[in-house]
Amino acid sequence: MDQIGLKRKEKIDSLYLTIERGFLVKGRKVVIPSIESGVCRYCGKKSPDVCFKTEAHAFPGFIGNNSLFSSDECDSCNELFSRIIEDDLANYMGVARTLKRIRGRNKIPKYKPPNGTLEISADHSSIDIRSSREEGNVTRDLDQKTITITSPRLPYVPMAVFKCFVKMAIAVLPKNELLHLRHLCDWIVQERHQVYYKPLKIIKQSLTGPVKYDVISYYLLKRKHHGDMVPYLQFVIIFAGEIYQLPLPIPDMDYYLDGKEFEVTLFPYPTLSVDHVDKYGSVGCQVIDLTSPELVVGDELKMVMHFDELLNL
Numbered sequence: 288m289d290q291i292g293l294k295r296k297e298k299i300d301s302l303y304l305t306i307e308r309g310f311l312v313k314g315r316k317v318v319i320p321s322i323e324s325g326v327c328r329y330c331g332k333k334s335p336d337v338c339f340k341t342e343a344h345a346f347p348g349f350i351g352n353n354s355l356f357s358s359d360e361c362d363s364c365n366e367l368f369s370r371i372i373e374d375d376l377a378n379y380m381g382v383a384r385t386l387k388r389i390r391g392r393n394k395i396p397k398y399k400p401p402n403g404t405l406e407i408s409a410d411h412s413s414i415d416i417r418s419s420r421e422e423g424n425v426t427r428d429l430d431q432k433t434i435t436i437t438s439p440r441l442p443y444v445p446m447a448v449f450k451c452f453v454k455m456a457i458a459v460l461p462k463n464e465l466l467h468l469r470h471l472c473d474w475i476v477q478e479r480h481q482v483y484y485k486p487l488k489i490i491k492q493s494l495t496g497p498v499k500y501d502v503i504s505y506y507l508l509k510r511k512h513h514g515d516m517v518p519y520l521q522f523v524i525i526f527a528g529e530i531y532q533l534p535l536p537i538p539d540m541d542y543y544l545d546g547k548e549f550e551v552t553l554f555p556y557p558t559l560s561v562d563h564v565d566k567y568g569s570v571g572c573q574v575i576d577l578t579s580p581e582l583v584v585g586d587e588l589k590m591v592m593h594f595d596e597l598l599n600l
C-alpha cells in the first residue's frame with residue numbers, strides 16, 4: 288500500500304472496528320446463513336407466507352458476483368429488488384460494465400445504446416469499439432494513448448442506486464447489528480422512492496491504470512466510540528478497480544451528527560502498490576449525491592481508457 292493509503296488505514300483503524308469483511312473467490316460458493324431460519328431478513332415475513340426457492344445473490348450478479356448468496360432473502364424481495372433497485376444500478380454503471388470487463392452471470396455484457404451507432408464488446412484481452420465518426424462519442428488521443436468514450440446512460444433513479452448498495456450492506460450484516468438497521472430494511476422494500484434520509488452520498492474512488500487483482504471485496508466498519516464525529520456504520524465494496532464507500536443512514540445512532548459537518552476518511556485501496564501509483568497516478572475520488580427519488584433521463588457517462596495498442600479495422 289502507498290503512504291497515503293497507510294495513513295488512511297491508520298485513521299480508519301483508530302475510529303472503526305471492521306465487523307465484517309469478505310473476498311469473493313470465483314468458483315467458490317458461499318451462502319450467508321439465515322439470521323432467523325425461515326424469516327426474510329429484509330421484509331421480516333415468515334415461511335409459509337413467503338418462499339425461499341430462488342437462489343438469491345447477496346450482491347447483484349451483474350457486478351461480477353457469482354459466489355456470494357443469501358439464504359434468507361425471500362422470493363418476493365428477490366423479485367422486488369431486481370425490479371426496483373438493481374436495474375437502476377446496472378443502468379447507472381452503463382458502459383463501465385463492458386469497459387471494465389465485469390463478467391455478469393455468464394459473460395461480459397455487450398454495450399449498445401438505443402438509437403446510436405456505438406457498439407462496444409470486450410473479452411479478457413481486448414475491447415472492440417465500433418462507432419460512426421460523426422457520432423462524436425468516441426475521441427482518440429494518440430499521443431496520450433487514450434480513448435474517451437461518452438455514452439448515454441439508460442434512465443435510473445439516484446435513490447434506487449443508493450438503496451442497492453444499502454441492500455448489499457444488509458445482506459452481509461451480522462445479526463446483532465440488524466436491529467439498528469430495521470428502518471433501512473423497511474425503506475428499501477418500499478416500491479415508491481421517498482426521501483426519508485438525506486443527503487444520500489456515496490464516495491467513489493477509481494483506480495487509474497489496469498486492475499491487477501479483480502476480486503470483489505467488502506467491509507463493514509462500525510464506529511468504536513459513541514460521540515466521535517463519524518458515522519456509526521459504513522459499508523465499503525470494491526470491484527472492477529472501484530471503491531464505493533457509503534455511510535449508512537442510521538439516525539438513532541447518529542443523532543448528534545445531524546446538521547453538523549463531519550469528515551469521512553477515504554478507504555484505502557488495499558492492493559495499490561507504490562509502483563502502480565508511480566506509473567499511473569493515484570486513485571481518483573468523487574462524491575456522488577444520490578438523494579433524488581426522481582428518474583434521471585439523458586444522463587451521460589464519460590470514461591477515459593488508456594490503451595497499449597490501437598487496431599483500426
Ligand SMILES: [Zn+2]
Binds near residue numbers: 327332337360362363
Ligand atoms: Zn422478503
